[in-house]
Amino acid sequence: MQNVLADLRAERGLSQAALADALGVSRQTVISIERGRFDPSLPLAFRIAGHFGLRIEDVFRPDPE
Amino acid sequence: MALSPSARRWVAPVLISLPLTAALATFVAWRRPDQPFWLVVAVFTVVLLPTVATGLKVLVTDRATTDREIAAHQHDVETSWVKEAGSTAFFVLIGGLIFAETLGDVLRLSWLSPVGLPHVLVLGLGTFAVTYWYERRSAS
Numbered sequence: 565m566q567n568v569l570a571d572l573r574a575e576r577g578l579s580q581a582a583l584a585d586a587l588g589v590s591r592q593t594v595i596s597i598e599r600g601r602f603d604p605s606l607p608l609a610f611r612i613a614g615h616f617g618l619r620i621e622d623v624f625r626p627d628p629e
Numbered sequence: 630m631a632l633s634p635s636a637r638r639w640v641a642p643v644l645i646s647l648p649l650t651a652a653l654a655t656f657v658a659w660r661r662p663d664q665p666f667w668l669v670v671a672v673f674t675v676v677l678l679p680t681v682a683t684g685l686k687v688l689v690t691d692r693a694t695t696d697r698e699i700a701a702h703q704h705d706v707e708t709s710w711v712k713e714a715g716s717t718a719f720f721v722l723i724g725g726l727i728f729a730e731t732l733g734d735v736l737r738l739s740w741l742s743p744v745g746l747p748h749v750l751v752l753g754l755g756t757f758a759v760t761y762w763y764e765r766r767s768a769s
Contacts, residue, residue: 587699588699588700588702589699589702589704589705589706590702590705590706590707592705592706592707592768593704593705593706593707595768596706596768597706599768601706601767601768602706602709602768604704605704607698607699607704608699608704611699
């Protein structure tokens with residue numbers, strides 16, 4: 565799954581650690597999601613999207629086939 | 630008598646589902662005039678109540694449960710590594726032990742057939758450690 569988490573975080577001037585704290589997850593989790601190495605659970609995806617005031621599909625999208 | 634926090638989460642779903650289930654059971658009993666009315670109501674209420682209450686509990690407390698899970702770091706990438714490593718170790722352990730015992734029987738190797746606790750620990754913990762390291766390396 566692809567995502568624009570790094571772009572959203574950069575737009576708001578947030579560090580990975582600050583975003584991790586805000587989401588209640590580890591910094592490594594944010595790093596792994598941004599690099600596309602870890603697909604978050606649905607509850608966590610909702611929390612991420614909600615944190616930026618967006619819908620899940622605005623943050624995450626499936627890999628092109 | 631004070632209820633535990635987990636029991637308290639069941640109070641609202643059960644109280645809400647009780648009249649719902651009773652109403653549904655009454656409707657079923659009304660549709661079955663050949664059966665004893667109150668018996669049908671009682672049986673259907675008892676049978677349906679757990680299902681309806683569980684469904685309502687999921688709907689009512691789902692958000693709180695999710696928040697607690699996230700607060701407990703159950704959605705972190707590290708948790709996924711542990712789950713993956715544990716799952717791999719379990720299946721390698723089962724498969725490895727069956728393979729070792731079968732191979733020992735077939736080749737008649739007395740030292741291979743009997744598997745002891747040290748072998749299990751080495752294989753299980755070793756697989757867990759290697760898988761966790763691999764998952765962490767892949768995600769970083």
